[in-house]
Amino acid sequence: xxxxxxxxxxxxxxxxxxxxxxxxxxxxxxxxxxxxxxxxxxxxxxxxxxxxxxxxxxxxxxxxxxxxxxxxxxxxxxxxxxxxxxxxxxxxxxxxxxxxxxxxxxxxxxxxxxxxxxxxxxxxxxxxxxxxxxxxxxxxxxxxxxxxxxxxxxxxxxxxxxxxxxxxxxxxxxxxxxxxxxxxxxxxxxxxxxxxxxxxxxxxxxxxxxxxxxxxxxxxxxxxxxxxxxxxxxxxxxxxxxxxxxxxxxxxxxxxxxxxxxxxxxxxxxxxxxxxxxxxxxxxxxxxxxxxxxxxxxxxxxxxxxxxxxxxxxxxxxxxxxxxxxxxxxxxxxxxxxxxxxxxxxxxxxxxxxxxxxxxxxxxxxxxxxxxxxxxxxxxxxxxxxxxxxxxxxxxxxxxxxxxxxxxxxxxxxxxxxxxxxxxxxxxxxxxxxxxxxxxxxxxxxxxxxxxxxxxxxxxxxxxxxxxxxxxxxxxxxxxxxxxxxxxxxxxx
Amino acid sequence: xxxxxxxxxxxxxxxxxxxxxxxxxxxxxxxxxxxxxxxxxxxxxxxxxxxxxxxxxxxxxxxxxxxxxxxxxxxxxxxxxxxxxxxxxxxxxxxxxxxxxxxxxxxxxxxxxxxxxxxxxxxxxxxxxxxxxxxxxxxxxxxxxxxxxxxxxxxxxxxxxxxxxxxxxxxxxxxxxxxxxxxxxxxxxxxxxxxxxxxxxxxxxxxxxxxxxxxxxxxxxxxxxxxxxxxxxxxxxxxxxxxxxxxxxxxxxxxxxxxxxxxxxxxxxxxxxxxxxxxxxxxxxxxxxxxxxxxxxxxxxxxxxxxxxxxxxxxxxxxxxxxxxxxxxxxxxxxxxxxxxxxxxxxxxxxxxxxxxxxxxxxxxxxxxxxxxxxxxxxxxxxxxxxxxxxxxxxxxxxxxxxxxxxxxxxxxxxxxxxxxxxxxxxxxxxxxxxxxxxxxxxxxxxxxxxxxxxxxxxxxxxxxxxxxxxxxxxxxxxxxxxxxxxxxxxxxxxxxxx
Numbered sequence: 001x002x003x004x005x006x007x008x009x010x011x012x013x014x015x016x017x018x019x020x021x022x023x024x025x026x027x028x029x030x031x032x033x034x035x036x037x038x039x040x041x042x043x044x045x046x047x048x049x050x051x052x053x054x055x056x057x058x059x060x061x062x063x064x065x066x067x068x069x070x071x072x073x074x075x076x077x078x079x080x081x082x083x084x085x086x087x088x089x090x091x092x093x094x095x096x097x098x099x100x101x102x103x104x105x106x107x108x109x110x111x112x113x114x115x116x117x118x119x120x121x122x123x124x125x126x127x128x129x130x131x132x133x134x135x136x137x138x139x140x141x142x143x144x145x146x147x148x149x150x151x152x153x154x155x156x157x158x159x160x161x162x163x164x165x166x167x168x169x170x171x172x173x174x175x176x177x178x179x180x181x182x183x184x185x186x187x188x189x190x191x192x193x194x195x196x197x198x199x200x201x202x203x204x205x206x207x208x209x210x211x212x213x214x215x216x217x218x219x220x221x222x223x224x225x226x227x228x229x230x231x232x233x234x235x236x237x238x239x240x241x242x243x244x245x246x247x248x249x250x251x252x253x254x255x256x257x258x259x260x261x262x263x264x265x266x267x268x269x270x271x272x273x274x275x276x277x278x279x280x281x282x283x284x285x286x287x288x289x290x291x292x293x294x295x296x297x298x299x300x301x302x303x304x305x306x307x308x309x310x311x312x313x314x315x316x317x318x319x320x321x322x323x324x325x326x327x328x329x330x331x332x333x334x335x336x337x338x339x340x341x342x343x344x345x346x347x348x349x350x351x352x353x354x355x356x357x358x359x360x361x362x363x364x365x366x367x368x369x370x371x372x373x374x375x376x377x378x379x380x381x382x383x384x385x386x387x388x389x390x391x392x393x394x395x396x397x398x399x400x401x402x403x404x405x406x407x408x409x410x411x412x413x414x415x416x417x418x419x420x421x422x423x424x425x426x427x428x429x430x431x432x433x434x435x436x437x438x439x440x441x442x443x444x445x446x447x448x449x450x451x452x453x454x455x456x457x458x459x460x461x462x463x464x465x466x467x468x469x470x471x472x473x474x475x476x477x478x479x480x481x482x483x484x485x486x487x488x489x490x491x492x493x
Numbered sequence: 494x495x496x497x498x499x500x501x502x503x504x505x506x507x508x509x510x511x512x513x514x515x516x517x518x519x520x521x522x523x524x525x526x527x528x529x530x531x532x533x534x535x536x537x538x539x540x541x542x543x544x545x546x547x548x549x550x551x552x553x554x555x556x557x558x559x560x561x562x563x564x565x566x567x568x569x570x571x572x573x574x575x576x577x578x579x580x581x582x583x584x585x586x587x588x589x590x591x592x593x594x595x596x597x598x599x600x601x602x603x604x605x606x607x608x609x610x611x612x613x614x615x616x617x618x619x620x621x622x623x624x625x626x627x628x629x630x631x632x633x634x635x636x637x638x639x640x641x642x643x644x645x646x647x648x649x650x651x652x653x654x655x656x657x658x659x660x661x662x663x664x665x666x667x668x669x670x671x672x673x674x675x676x677x678x679x680x681x682x683x684x685x686x687x688x689x690x691x692x693x694x695x696x697x698x699x700x701x702x703x704x705x706x707x708x709x710x711x712x713x714x715x716x717x718x719x720x721x722x723x724x725x726x727x728x729x730x731x732x733x734x735x736x737x738x739x740x741x742x743x744x745x746x747x748x749x750x751x752x753x754x755x756x757x758x759x760x761x762x763x764x765x766x767x768x769x770x771x772x773x774x775x776x777x778x779x780x781x782x783x784x785x786x787x788x789x790x791x792x793x794x795x796x797x798x799x800x801x802x803x804x805x806x807x808x809x810x811x812x813x814x815x816x817x818x819x820x821x822x823x824x825x826x827x828x829x830x831x832x833x834x835x836x837x838x839x840x841x842x843x844x845x846x847x848x849x850x851x852x853x854x855x856x857x858x859x860x861x862x863x864x865x866x867x868x869x870x871x872x873x874x875x876x877x878x879x880x881x882x883x884x885x886x887x888x889x890x891x892x893x894x895x896x897x898x899x900x901x902x903x904x905x906x907x908x909x910x911x912x913x914x915x916x917x918x919x920x921x922x923x924x925x926x927x928x929x930x931x932x933x934x935x936x937x938x939x940x941x942x943x944x945x946x947x948x949x950x951x952x953x954x955x956x957x958x959x960x961x962x963x964x965x966x967x968x969x970x971x972x973x974x975x976x977x978x979x980x981x982x983x984x985x986x987x988x989x990x991x992x
Contacts, residue, residue, distance in 0.1 A: 066963065067887070067963065067974075067975055067976060068974070068976045069820075069976050069979045069980075070890075070891075070894065129890070132881065133881040133882065133886075134881075136880060136881045137880075137881055137882055140875075140880070143920075144927060147924055147927055147928040148927055148928060154928060155924050155928045155929075158920075158924060158928065159917065159920055159921065159924060162916060162920055163913065163916055163917050163920070166880075166913065166916050167913040167916070170909050170912055170913050171909065173893075173909070174893070174905060174906060174909045177890070177893050177894045177897050177905070178897055178902065180894060181894060181897045181898045184898065185898075
């Protein structure tokens with residue numbers, strides 16, 4: 001039975017969603033039941049987290065045939081890497097519910113539930129076609145959320161983000177099929193399990209390069225990496241808070257996760273070969289998006305850029321070819337998911353209560369809402385990477401990693417962190433602190449429910465900042481094992 | 494007597510068509526009665542064709558009478574089930590539409606069954622002339638049905654365009670038959686196949702003849718450069734006939750040409766591979782370009798059917814390299830049948846009571862008026878676009894995988910790009926339905942949702958989702974997995990090689 005726990009975690013939200021869709025029209029009931037089901041998942045994931053042995057292998061594996069003819073299997077499992085992200089998702093989503101509590105429609109909650117199935121499915125799939133299945137499906141509820149509850153030029157935005165991301169995914173789909181066919185031609189049977197696809201030896205360097213870049217495009221769009229980022233500004237500006245939270249805190253992380261899970265094992269030689277380019281690209285993105293964030297007036301847009309900036313940094317860490325960088329990137333993924341998620345939700349809250357979300361319209365919130373300011377400040381410091389918060393540990397690890405990879409790039413990485421600090425603090429000073437009289441002053445402080453929602457995040461921010469070992473221990477064996485393996489293969493090839 | 498058994502489905506349909514014809518002499522019978530009678534005959538025929546479904550067999554009953562012109566095997570049975578099932582779904586989903594539009598008189602249903610009869614014989618044909626006759630029975634019935642839409646001024650243009658061009662292309666077919674006969678001295682597929690296998694050279698006339706036959710094939714499935722009739726004919730025809738032509742009729746054409754190209758004419762496949770390769774490329778590009786520019790939903794779906802023809806041609810092209818793409822083609826035919834009948838049928842269901850609902854803008858806010866129908870439409874559009882969890886995705890997966898496996902990677906890249914663009918034009922309709930407020934003239938009342946059409950829509954949507962997920966994971970639902978379709982198509986293709 002313990003093996004089916006993952007299936008349960010994946011499909012519980014979807015089953016709840018479909019049940020709610022047909023049974024009740026009462027928004028409150030829908031919300032409460034949805035919240036309860038996410039809490040149930042949180043409990044399950046906690047149980048999983050505790051019973052997980054920190055080893056390199058996959059655990060809680062389920063592997064049954066799905067489409068026999070083409071060897072596609074329902075193959076799911078969890079290792080240290082995915083477990084940490086699973087834990088993060090399981091904590092983030094119910095607390096986000098608390099912050100989005102009022103004024104939503106039934107469709108909103110049902111879509112939130114469906115997204116949860118999509119993201120956990122994506123996270124736990126080990127068969128690459130199954131992965132693609134969830135990867136595409138998780139976007140559809142977000143598509144509906146942006147289109148129905150969005151603001152501004154929402155239809156255009158929705159079509160743009162859909163065509164953009166699905167276009168990228170379809171290129172990846174092509175690469176997946178190409179790999180599948182290569183496996184079939186080499187071994188005489190169909191399989192799309194990622195550990196089997198890594199055994200392919202017949203592909204030439206050029207073919208691997210094309211497949212690699214098809215994957216990079218798909219994941220790079222979701223993350224977003226530098227030249228593939230043009231969809232995020234409109235989307236983050238026009239999308240409802242919940243969708244922005246999901247896109248930036250969770251789905252973007254899955255892009256990074258998928259690079260580690262599928263791309264690097266499948267193409268270790270290309271990963272090693274192109275690592276310098278990607279570290280440079282990541283650092284360039286960090287600087288570019290950071291400077292862009294400085295110039296923004298709309299807070300959601302600013303956070304969009306800031307989020308892109310951090311994710312570029314994570315990508316740089318992933319490509320740094322050593323355990324510091326990858327551990328740090330994973331750690332930053334968690335830290336950033338919490339910090340950015342919280343900031344987006346806070347801005348959503350401010351927007352909901354005052355009607356403003358531009359920096360020039362806000363100001364003076366600190367007096368009216370001291371608790372909000374306090375939470376805002378903590379999350380901001382975590383995002384900037386102040387010592388004592390989890391962001392600090394993560395950024396330090398990544399900078400070490402990049403330094404080890406290449407000294408010059410390491411110095412650059414160290415300095416670029418200043419950019420992040422500057423736009424964040426400047427925004428904080430203008431939007432929250434400064435003394436101003438205006439419409440924004442009708443802001444009320446956080447309610448008990450919202451404080452409860454943020455409490456676990458705040459605790460985690462400090463706990464992860466002060467005692468990182470507690471968490472790193474869970475995934476470090478995976479990363480070490482993984483890295484040794486990959487680098488060996490990469491160098492041999 | 495045993496020889497008669499394979500004929501039962503076709504004869505049932507023929508008797509049904511004649512019964513309906515005589516029934517239409519009566520003034521008192523209503524459309525409802527015709528619907529019931531025709532569905533009854535279709536269900537009987539479907540039940541009968543299910544009897545040998547999935548068995549491996551081939552037989553040529555009454556050989557002394559028919560002289561080998563008809564062949565009954567698992568392959569034809571597979572297509573019989575598809576054709577009858579497709580027609581039945583068309584009738585069920587159109588129950589509302591047929592009753593709402595006054596121009597659907599009794600003889601319409603007789604003609605529909607005659608068309609089905611022609612298509613079924615087409616799947617059985619083992620000889621060029623028989624195939625021609627069957628094709629013309631089906632085509633002429635379809636010509637008439639295209640012209641039924643008396644409300645629409647475009648119908649005359651539609652029927653004449655289709656009739657004239659169709660007859661013209663029929664003449665090509667005959668010329669091809671004559672040339673092949675001239676070269677080989679026979680019109681029987683098996684004997685032509687033997688001739689090709691033994692006479693390695695001196696095949697010039699056969700080559701030309703086959704090219705002319707290919708023209709007919711390409712015309713009927715609306716591939717480039719024979720696609721120019723499609724938009725106008727599809728536009729002028731009644732909505733459901735458009736669906737019928739785009740899905741069921743196409744399947745019938747594929748049944749004939751897959752039969753000959755898989756087995757009898759196979760040694761010559763190198764020759765037409767290059768032709769079809771180029772045509773698949775152009776069809777994909779051209780269809781995509783057309784579909785992007787449409788503002789009328791029906792024309793958009795019609796244009797997108799050209800793109801789907803392109804995908805089918807890809808799989809058809811790969812037949813020569815690996816036989817597995819035959820299963821992919823057959824699966825894709827089913828996938829497209831379900832999604833297209835669903836999409837067209839649902840629109841026809843909606844327009845039955847309202848005059849508009851023609852352009853994209855007319856669909857604004859449908860989700861607020863009729864959330865159920867909008868959700869079903871979304872499923873069909875997802876399937877057409879190939880989004881996972883629908884049968885369209887699995888169909889595309891099969892087709893693309895087999896095309897790559899056959900070595901046509903560049904073509905697959907193009908098809909992927911066409912798919913990316915297709916997301917744009919399909920999702921545009923979803924956006925219209927969901928992202929705009931309902932218009933002021935909201936018609937929540939007066940729309941009877943509890944009728945056969947609605948249930949048929951829900952049934953097809955369920956099939957579409959089943960085809961995308963299967964029952965391997967959701968094991969507690971007692972239905973066969975998606976693999977069953979592939980298994981059956983395997984048996985069907987295998988039966989072609991039984992001699």
